[in-house]
Amino acid sequence: MTTKEETDTIVYDEAHFIQMLKDNDTEVFRDAFLSLHSYDQAQFYEKVGPDIRKLMYAILSPKEMADLYEGLEVDDDEYESYLKEMNTTYGAEMLSHMYTDDAVDVLNELDNHQRESYLEMMDEEVAGEISELLGYAEDTAGSIMTTEYVAIPENSTVRSAMTILRKEAPNAETIYYVFVVDDVHRLTGVVSLRDLIIAEEETLIRDIMNERVVMVHVDDDQEAVAQIMKDYNFLATPVIDNKGKLLGIITVDDIIDVIDEEASEDYSKLAGISDMDKFDMNPLQSATKRLPWLVVLLFLGMLTANLMGQFEATLEKVALLAIFIPLIAGTSGNSGTQALAVAIRGIATGDLEKENKFKLLIREMFTGMIMGVVCGLIIIGIVYFWKGELLLGMLVGAAICCSIIVATLAGSFIPLLMHRLKIDPAVASGPFITTLNDITSILIYLGLATVFLSQIG
Amino acid sequence: MTTKEETDTIVYDEAHFIQMLKDNDTEVFRDAFLSLHSYDQAQFYEKVGPDIRKLMYAILSPKEMADLYEGLEVDDDEYESYLKEMNTTYGAEMLSHMYTDDAVDVLNELDNHQRESYLEMMDEEVAGEISELLGYAEDTAGSIMTTEYVAIPENSTVRSAMTILRKEAPNAETIYYVFVVDDVHRLTGVVSLRDLIIAEEETLIRDIMNERVVMVHVDDDQEAVAQIMKDYNFLATPVIDNKGKLLGIITVDDIIDVIDEEASEDYSKLAGISDMDKFDMNPLQSATKRLPWLVVLLFLGMLTANLMGQFEATLEKVALLAIFIPLIAGTSGNSGTQALAVAIRGIATGDLEKENKFKLLIREMFTGMIMGVVCGLIIIGIVYFWKGELLLGMLVGAAICCSIIVATLAGSFIPLLMHRLKIDPAVASGPFITTLNDITSILIYLGLATVFLSQIG
Known part of the structure; x- marks a missing residue:
């Protein structure tokens, strides 16, 4: 067992960043801060108080804040207090820019009334997708999947698939798998980007796709999904409904969180605690x-x-x-x-x-x-x-x-x-x-x- | 907690495959078997006895067997008995075709004498790389890294990088990150395949690469590496030596195994067992x-x-x-x-x-x-x-x-x-x-x- 202490290198100077914010050095701050990895951005965001965070909301766009939220790993109940610091339009726009699975995590922490008011202010299409995800039971595949995947029709060529990929790349949670669907959006195959880049441009997707897709059902337990992804070493797994329609994907980073969470749970229960303590509890x-x-x-x-x-x-x-x-x-x-x-x-x-x-x-x-x-x-x-x-x-x-x-x-x-x-x-x-x-x-x-x-x- | 029972679909017919092997239906078996995912191939391989496995060695090439071994998740001590079933030349060739980190796992289970004799029979370059990996202490980054990564010089263009990628794709463990090195192989940046495919072909790698690479040292503890990859949601992390030279990469699938292993270890210790039982122990x-x-x-x-x-x-x-x-x-x-x-x-x-x-x-x-x-x-x-x-x-x-x-x-x-x-x-x-x-x-x-x-x- 080693600790982060021993390996962490200091990647940013906290005091310096705070000073820039206080001095209103907007451009300097943006340049330096936005070059950080979202995890490091989030560490900073979490550490500084609400006053500094309010300065950040003024300087960073909702989209940039959504990127930062990618790296955020806080206890669920903290999302609510963070959202309260922002004005609601800013918050709603940020939520629209987040991956749907992450937005769902945040919205799940609000009461019905708050949730509804955010959803109303959000982009209609995104709000619709999120509402659907909010409906899935906790700990199911549906509750951890995201809808930002790349799907292409069976009769595409490698060239057209690559064009779609390039267009979707900025928004998709992963572009390393492309999912092949028929005309009623039923999942029929999968192609990895690895296969795409070594194939000839005129090749039909149908001819290179893998038809033995290992998929999970939207109601499957998240632990079962984790087991499958671990066994098969997948980076992402498609999630389907009863009719075989593709609903979303689950990416490996979410699965790591599931594995960690379940290990903590089993561990707590062996020790006779219903739920592991957080260290900031009184x-x-x-x-x-x-x-x-x-x-x-x-x-x-x-x-x-x-x-x-x-x-x-x-x-x-x-x-x-x-x-x-x-x-x-x-x-x-x-x-x-x-x-x-x-x-x-x-x-x-x-x-x-x-x-x-x-x-x-x-x-x-x-x-x-x-x-x-x-x-x-x-x-x-x-x-x-x-x-x-x-x-x-x-x-x-x-x-x-x-x-x-x-x-x-x-x-x-x-x-x-x-x-x-x-x-x-x-x-x-x-x-x-x-x-x-x-x-x-x-x-x-x-x-x-x-x-x-x-x-x- | 759910179990595999509930979600597994039968992906192959075991009895049917065994029959094909016994009937010497070589081509039919190869066609059907090689279309399976390596995990499913490995499940079959593990389940059937040594006699059937010997028929498989006769039909599958060492390279194909190396692919199957990718999916194998057995207790370490079983590797030795499997290797004994093959003739040594076949075994050595199979080891040459495996990703170096996996070959190291297998070779670590043999005694010094056996290990040396396999290494002598293997491809010289691969044997050299593996010998180096064998030298790293257990549970360090070095012991779990692989040397099959894609590295390109700083002054490449996107076009030349893609050419290298296409060439290396069949052998590299991941092609989703390309590592940028200087003339003495020091790591200076990283580019994701996502960035490469949306960039213009003439762009210089230097201009799009990320220079804030989060890397780990070869002697770092594997748990610390897991923590970093979990925090940053990396699919792969580069491993360097004291001089900053790129030695290898650690991929997310290995990290999942580390997280699982360490959770089991902590769990066993809470229960007062020095090491978790295997179910096939007497x-x-x-x-x-x-x-x-x-x-x-x-x-x-x-x-x-x-x-x-x-x-x-x-x-x-x-x-x-x-x-x-x-x-x-x-x-x-x-x-x-x-x-x-x-x-x-x-x-x-x-x-x-x-x-x-x-x-x-x-x-x-x-x-x-x-x-x-x-x-x-x-x-x-x-x-x-x-x-x-x-x-x-x-x-x-x-x-x-x-x-x-x-x-x-x-x-x-x-x-x-x-x-x-x-x-x-x-x-x-x-x-x-x-x-x-x-x-x-x-x-x-x-x-x-x-x-x-x-x-x-």
Whole structure:
């Protein structure tokens, strides 16, 4: 893990830019600023306060601001406050100039009323496209696709295709794939710019296009789309409707964001947070994000306490028993979390689809048995040499061994079951499985102890 | 989380292909098979056994097999067994035809002797390039870059650049960026194919190239490279040496693999597995992967037991105390894991760099206090209404409150400290922090109980 600190080179002088803005050196600022990459422009925009940003709105055109927004990576809720800084006509024009998928991201953050008023002020055609995109459910292909692609008819030649490409190049999100459509806009093929530039000018597109297009449906889940683009190393993938009509494309940069987002999500859930904290949240906001899980687990934990209460008589007889409870519960929780992570990651990456799930469960059972026996023997040894208690050692060892086997099986069985039931298995978060395993392991341990004590006593 | 199952369409008929191979229908097989995307070819190749694969080696040329290998996504150790199925000349020729970064991945899996013998049989120039790439340390930019890029001199025109592009197109890994170099091959600019096709043919490259090239150093960490490509939405990034000479490029498909790999790694560590299981491992192999962590944590857990042993007298006096231990330890572990995940993910995504780390710790302290007070009050309520024990409730509540605060602070402080000390903070895995928090929370609880009992008794 390395950090940006170590590799970032300073690409612009922030103070200098601010000075230019304050001094009203319009042309100097524009020349220097517009030569920056949109990501660097956006970093500057994000960092300076609203006052400086207002100077920028006065100097940069809505189109130039739309380019800057390309590079912006902020929390969604910040879009609203940025828009409030601009006058509405400027904002609407900026939105018209953005790629439709990015404009949708911004508009999604506004309330219905605001959204409508922006859409009314925007270019009618763009507003229509955006309204359609706004209708797709979250996390579907439709919600992340853009409508700025290049489409050509089947009977074009390479020459006419290149002419269309040159014309569309300034507006299209990618020109590296050209999509071939029939007269009712159904997708029939794809040609890469690589193929176009090496082909003869008179060649018919029909003759060089690839007809085995890998496409996704507008309602497909964004994770499935990411998996396909990763497998096939695509830079862009076409999105179609039920009739096979081309609706838009999804580009690789959006897919990287999806992969990142989903990894964060799975990670948060393994840690028992409903949603990852942002670093600029205040303590109350971040406590609100974490408390729900913590309280649910607290009640589950009370079940454990309640369960242990049933064994109060046993615990009163031999207080020494209690000191091994955290050890047994902890070890069982750890082995369960390991098995859980393997299963969830396997489901997330799609690797598990290729394998027999029943085979995985069998393997996990044997894995659990091996780990259980090893850990059990270690514990017998430690307790014997440390406390000189062979019987207690055997009791603790047997409990650890059984707990590990049960926990490993549960850790893989539960996510597989949830996946089968079409529930996102990642919600079977680490702490949840850990708490369940607390209960079973304590039941096993104190149950064994009670039987054992009644035998010898 | 969706799976491939739901979206995959069957793109080829496996049984049919196998039949063609067995029937020796060479031309029919070649026509149908070579029209598949390399990913689909590779899926077939992976699935069928060695016998069928041997028939494929007889029918497909080393170049065609190299194309298939483009789509192959197998565990690294499988490359060796595949290579063993081919005769060495065929294998060497196939390696010569692969993109250098992919050939490096394969050759890295062989022992020194085998690697050398392949390199000796390969095309001399390619072998030289590959040997150089093999020398870069794992996880650096050098280890994932490829040397198949298009470079042109500064004084070229758009026309001559396009001629070079057309010539290089079949071999270059990407032709969508053209890199501009001076007479000693130092990188001075970059032009996208998008810019080239809209420019006039006589324009000088010097006049349209972008001189603010974002580049990475050959020794940079691959995660830092991924971060840059994600921020700037690049399809490829040039890699340079100390003198600014262009050595290779890294393409976006490799970066997606890096992002995926690193997310898996962080995830595994949060779950306490040194390395994610492969699904085709046998129980002994997967137990071997998981046991080291489990045993280390077992010994840490023995510390907990030892510590509790110090409080045996207290536990003997009030056996009821023991039943809340798993609850307190569990809750403290959960809140610690939450804080840990937020800190680690923040470091991994680079978000934390922008913020003040001290501010994060202060926030986490207040977050811990809010969560501690809420959970503490809930517990007092439950114990009072369930057991009718107000004093015990207050003891357990106070212990939970303090434990949550300490655990939340530890969960964010420890990864930040490790990051400062240049240790990968992800090794402070979930189970490790959980076990540490077990110890502190039990110490707090039984410590409070002992003081309390001595006061009233």
